[in-house]
Amino acid sequence: MSMITIREVSAYVGQEVTIGVWMYNKRSSGKIQFLQLRDGTGTIQGVLVRNQVAPEIWDEAKLLTMESSLYVTGMIRQDDRAPSGFELDVTSVKTIQVAEEYPIAKKEHGTDFLMDHRHLWIRSARQAAILRVRAEIIRAIQMFLDQKGFTLVDPPILTPSSCEGTTNLFHTKYFDEDAYLSQSGQLYAEAAAMALNKVYSFGPTFRAEKSKTRRHLIEFWMIEPEMAFVDHEGNLEYQEQMLEFVAQSVLQNCQTELQTLERDISKLEKIKAPFPRITYDEAIELLHREGFDDIQWGEDFGAPHETKIAESFDKPVFITHYPTEIKSFYMKPDPKRPEVVLCADLIAPEGYGEIIGGSQRIDDPELLAERYEEHSLSKEAYAWYLDLRKYGTVPHSGFGLGLERTVAWICGLDHVRETIPFPRMLNRLYP
Incomplete structure (x- = not known):
């Protein structure tokens, strides 16, 4: 299994890879978790399907907060609907750290606050x-x-x-x-x-x-x-x-x-x-x-x-x-x-x-x-x-x-x- 960056995913379509990432955002439909992931070289959406992974993997992903760090493993899939043209079908997550509540949330902040952070x-x-x-x-x-x-x-x-x-x-x-x-x-x-x-x-x-x-x-x-x-x-x-x-x-x-x-x-x-x-x-x-x-x-x-x-x-x-x-x-x-x-x-x-x-x-x-x-x-x-x-x-x-x-x-x-x-x-x- 290869350890790669998001920038390199186009060369690994159909292959299982591991990427070191941060959680940029997350949403769930109940049966699927959509993980917005970044690694500094790019962003990609990870798709985690509940009935396709072990219960402990699903539960571990649910605990991840914004800017949590992890290793994510999965299969690279080409998807023209995705902003990057690719998605990751997640098979495993390994948490490095569950981050504290992130100060910069998805809301408006003043310039001084942003510059302080x-x-x-x-x-x-x-x-x-x-x-x-x-x-x-x-x-x-x-x-x-x-x-x-x-x-x-x-x-x-x-x-x-x-x-x-x-x-x-x-x-x-x-x-x-x-x-x-x-x-x-x-x-x-x-x-x-x-x-x-x-x-x-x-x-x-x-x-x-x-x-x-x-x-x-x-x-x-x-x-x-x-x-x-x-x-x-x-x-x-x-x-x-x-x-x-x-x-x-x-x-x-x-x-x-x-x-x-x-x-x-x-x-x-x-x-x-x-x-x-x-x-x-x-x-x-x-x-x-x-x-x-x-x-x-x-x-x-x-x-x-x-x-x-x-x-x-x-x-x-x-x-x-x-x-x-x-x-x-x-x-x-x-x-x-x-x-x-x-x-x-x-x-x-x-x-x-x-x-x-x-x-x-x-x-x-x-x-x-x-x-x-x-x-x-x-x-x-x-x-x-x-x-x-x-x-x-x-x-x-x-x-x-x-x-x-x-x-x-x-x-x-x-x-x-x-x-x-x-x-x-x-x-x-x-x-």
């Missing part, structure tokens, strides 16, 4: 589907970058200074020095690109911003590619190709999960390169036409502005050439128009806002030194970064993709708190 909430079909889509997005991104010749590098999480030049950092002591939790691996990835050509980092980043919006987390994951000998135009092409690859991979490999989430896949099917592009100037004009007179040239866009811009397109849209003054110190000015930089934010459709930010980086050592002065950056703390421009500087570009915002968009979620197993938000550090 996040360690249990992730067992639900919807939350498990989101986490599987998240895993597929990660797998697809890494596959795309690997196929394009990128090398994975691991920047430090503890850093002596800020990447963005902001004060919104988590401070800690590093023995007798000050240190901060990383808000980006970009600067270190740039150093690695000078050694390895095309690289990417993938890891947690931290922002000590007291934000409560549906798009923000305190701890989140970033994918940050950096590429030597790649200009602004090449940078945009990598971004749109990668996002197309991700969307199509999810459509191909997560059909069950997307159905569980009731996601309108027609919107994802449109995610094909190339993506539309508008300049910051054009975006300002669009907003003014739509009645957003409050936004002036030189100001950054907020969530309502990004949403309005995105409504004009059915694909993600690049907004390029932002004003130099509102962007980070390392972004390269447009040689034809120095008051704007060679950068782009990629805005997702359906109101999900910016999911990628990127730019061509400054490669001129003198200009970068000037930026240090303008942004009051410590020359000692950033000396190593300037070295990259002194010893074989080249045109280079990169971008950062926020994983949780991307998951929220692909899954069609209202809030990023559901996109990560255990979210860290302004007022939440538990569980």
